[in-house]
Amino acid sequence: MGDRDTDLFGNNLTYDDIKAATERTAGRIRPVTVAPVAPDTVRAGSEEPCELWYALEFMQHTGSFKARGAQNFIQAHREAGTLPDAGVTIASGGNAGLACAWAAQQQGVRATVFLPSVAPAVKIAKLRGYGADVRVVGAEYAEALEACEEFAASSGALAGHAYDHPLIAAGAGTLLEEIHARIPGLDTVVVSVGGGGLFAGVATAARHHGIRTVAVEPENCRALNAALDAGGPVDVPVDSVAIDSLGARRATALALRAARENDIRSVLVPDGEIVRARQALWDHRRVAVEHAAATALAALTAPGGGYRPRGGERIAVVLCGANTDPSDLVHPAANQD
Secondary structure (H helix, E strand, O other): OOHHHHHHHOOOOOHHHHHHHHHHHOOOOOOOOEEEEOHHHHOOOOOOOOEEEEEOHHHOHHHEOHHHHHHHHHHHHHHHOOOOOOOEEEEOOOHHHHHHHHHHHHHOOOEEEEEOOOOOHHHHHHHHHOOOEEEEOOOOHHHHHHHHHHHHHHHOOEEOOOOOOHHHHHHHHHHHHHHHHHOOOOOEEEEEOOOOHHHHHHHHHHHHOOOEEEEEEEOOOOHHHHHHHHOOOOOOOOOOOOHHHHOOOOOOHHHHHHHHHOOEEEEEEOHHHHHHHHHHHHHHHOOOOOHHHHHHHHHHHOOOOOOOOOOOOEEEEEOOEOOOOHHHOOOHHHHOO
């Protein structure tokens, strides 16, 4: 986050920021759809029935929740008169870049997006469809981020961030506002975590409404979990089927602060359970989501670990993105009624 952003918008995240983002993005994003789910979906996770809902955020513009933060970021800078002629730039595993390019196209702003080589081809093709200048640099997100920062310094472009920015996190927090309005009496929200922008926004809004947040990460992409153990952000190795969206080496200070201030539960799930949860969504719901979205559900479906609901607990699982290659969703169950 640059000095001009700190001066204009601060470097903390509050519920007031989320309310401002809600007003700023009204009419520019798709309101989330929520769907009730049969209790036996989480039979492996609870001996007593609970009330489960899916928040279908994969239906959002650009296929993920990231559209919320991108709209809030660009709109806030437009209101402040701080959008440069060089446009905006961002480093991303794919989804944040898509959202930035989409929001920039809507505002007639140039967008330059830096991606690591692990970004799926489907995301690169969509980015170009939004008119973005796409640059693939390095094998990990951190390398793409370094190249993005160098470009911003040399070109004068306004640098966004995939997750480490209060405006981005506040935009993501608008999702919880909508979920809360649609599911009265919600007890718990379950959300996957990469760098922590979605988590920070959701947890901050959830705390205001007295809702518990469960933060779910792959076992080998555990930036937030490791930060909580270490007492501060630390670098972690990243190796998971969900690496393209959840492969941040380090959780943000925003995410760690939100985790410490809120009633959160940090959960790790193995890749095998993520793959199974994603396949189950396709087999039984005909929902094709990316592995990052299935990571949240895996916390409830994985046997012997994860999050164990209480009897009668009302839970919303955020299915956060659909930018995936559906060709590997092939299973005998797909041909069964």
